Amino acid sequence: MHFLKWSILVVVLSTGQLFAQVPKITPAVVPGPGEMYTYKFIKQTTAIDTLLKGENVFWDFNKVKDTAIYFEEVYRETLPSQNEVFEDAYSIDSTSVRTELICWVNYLDSSGYYRLGAYEKPEVFESEIPYEYRDTMVLLKFPFVFGEKIKDRYEFIKGDRKHHKNQYVEVEISCDGYGTAILPNGDTCYQAMRIRREEKFYHIVNEAAKPVGVKVIFYWYSAIKQNYFIKATYINGKPFDAWYQKKRSIIKKKKNYN
Numbered sequence: 151m152h153f154l155k156w157s158i159l160v161v162v163l164s165t166g167q168l169f170a171q172v173p174k175i176t177p178a179v180v181p182g183p184g185e186m187y188t189y190k191f192i193k194q195t196t197a198i199d200t201l202l203k204g205e206n207v208f209w210d211f212n213k214v215k216d217t218a219i220y221f222e223e224v225y226r227e228t229l230p231s232q233n234e235v236f237e238d239a240y241s242i243d244s245t246s247v248r249t250e251l252i253c254w255v256n257y258l259d260s261s262g263y264y265r266l267g268a269y270e271k272p273e274v275f276e277s278e279i280p281y282e283y284r285d286t287m288v289l290l291k292f293p294f295v296f297g298e299k300i301k302d303r304y305e306f307i308k309g310d311r312k313h314h315k316n317q318y319v320e321v322e323i324s325c326d327g328y329g330t331a332i333l334p335n336g337d338t339c340y341q342a343m344r345i346r347r348e349e350k351f352y353h354i355v356n357e358a359a360k361p362v363g364v365k366v367i368f369y370w371y372s373a374i375k376q377n378y379f380i381k382a383t384y385i386n387g388k389p390f391d392a393w394y395q396k397k398r399s400i401i402k403k404k405k406n407y408n
Contacts, residue, residue, distance in 0.1 A: 173373035207329035
């Protein structure tokens with residue numbers, strides 16, 4: 151009888167430790183090739199509280215109701231890149247927005263998620279010349295846990311010239327919070343994690359680095375479902391835009407840019 155009581159106690163304690171574990175970001179949170187995800191744009195960007203961070207945080211996005219009536223669909227495909235620089239096996243991200251003419255070239259494996267570059271849809275002038283990221287842009291590394299930070303630096307090149315006046319970018323990616331998030335549709339995410347990405351832009355002027363701007367992007371991920379639910383971007387300290395993930399589905403028909 152005493153053995154049975156101790157067995158039950160051990161099971162209870164083990165279960166409590168299991169649920170008390172800090173969540174972590176894994177490759178499962180990133181949509182793979184052959185999937186499509188849809189975002190709803192949020193007009194009222196100030197409704198997104200970016201100040202809350204730390205352990206066991208409660209983020210309430212249920213009050214975010216002032217949303218735009220239009221969506222952006224992002225198609226994640228494995229297609230020939232249409233540029234010899236990139237291999238066919240890389241994941242291609244393209245959007246349904248007509249004014250967004252860039253197709254991003256990403257790479258995902260068990261250790262990380264990277265952006266290798268981009269190419270433009272054929273109707274764009276010089277579309278056959280891709281953008282390449284020197285040193286490769288790091289998006290995430292796996293597993294990624296609370297308190298961890300990643301330092302990165304990249305430049306982007308088109309042809310034989312740097313883009314935007316010899317620009318380079320210094321990046322710090324951190325997981326600065328985890329807890330529970332109430333989403334705009336009222337759903338509850340019990341394993342929410344927040345990723346903060348800070349990008350500092352520099353130009354080279356007279357052989358010296360000159361800071362020209364800072365972009366900070368906040369992502370609220372679910373540790374058990376794919377992709378983030380909320381994204382909020384600040385440029386030079388001011389709200390720029392915010393998105394809410396509405397749905398994710400399998401691509402039924404692949405896009406064709408030929």
